[in-house]
Amino acid sequence: MIGSETSTWGESGLGTEQELQRRLSLATPADTVRGLSFHTSLDAVRADLGEAAAAHCLAQVPEKSFRSFFHYPISDYLRVLYTSAWMLSDRHGGFDNAIRRIAGGMAPGFLASTVGKAFLLLSKEGPKHLINNMPVAFRAAASFGEVSLHWVGPRHGLLHIRRDFLLYMNHEGGLLGLFRALELPGTRIYGRQVGPLDNEIEFSWGD
Template sequence: MMGSESSTSADSGLGTEQELLRRLALTTPADTVRGLSLHTVMDAVRTDLGEAAAEQCFGKLSEKSFRSFFHYPVSDYLQVLYAAAWMLNERHGGFDNAVRRIAGGIAPGFLASTVGKAFLLLSKEGPKHLINNMPVAFKAAASFGEVSLRWMGPRHGVLHTRRDFLLYMNHEGGLLGLFRALELPGARVQGRQVGSLDNEIEFSWGD
């Protein structure tokens, strides 16, 4: 997709070990993500740095293989996400961009699945109809968080997430990956953290 943009002007400061430990301390055993999210991290590291780096990234986890639609602790996901982003930091110009690069693979992986293909049928009624179902897709992918969507115009909206263990860069990368898959022109995405585990991600598309 040509002309896609995200917020890259300043480092968020969220790529520290202290921030990782803070988020981990807030998780509970009930907070989970689907294995697809873990696959996305592994695929990014394997593609950019090779198999040995991917094995190193996942080396501290007790499980070594993940089924796409099984549930796994979000604490495991956060640990491998941070480890991967630190590994990819130099290649992609910082931790934030590394997270965006990783998250950019979630939409293609999801849309290629049986569940994703069902969601993709919604795009036949226009991208707005598909995006309206993003809160449902989020709840299908993670057990935590509250997600809402507010439209500012026909091609301009804001995604709000509450008690969300994901970084706002996860959502930036995921949205840009979705827009790329839908071949929407002139996509722009800019997120920010607005609370301890709360995010706002503004997006738009069109020339």
């Protein structure tokens, strides 16, 4: 999409084994994500590196198949996500961009689902109406996290997600995928980690 931007300067330093272990140590059995998240990561690896690479990612967790709208431990997803991003790093210019590449596939997969199609109907009233429902969409995808949305201007917003096990690059890539699906021009998306498990994502669109 012409004019799209994300916070691609430098690496965040979040792609280390130590950071993965830190996040795993904070997770509880109640912290889950839908199987769709696993599909998105594995599909990205499969598309870019082949079936054997996807099988290697899958070998990191006990479960070998995932139903899109069933719940699975966030700890298992983090293992798959990090392994996927490490494997994709060379191809996509680093760990952070690999996460964005993976997360970019989330919106198309979600919007193609029955739940996603219901959300997409909201876009007929304008993208802002759809984006206003992002906290609900996040809650549908994950059991953890507290999402708040603040509008800075008509096409300029700020997402704050507390106790979020995902990386801010996940949200950058996911938003970019959503904005592409909505064909919004001139998108700008900048994320940052503002606490041990807190992320802030600033976004805007338009010329």
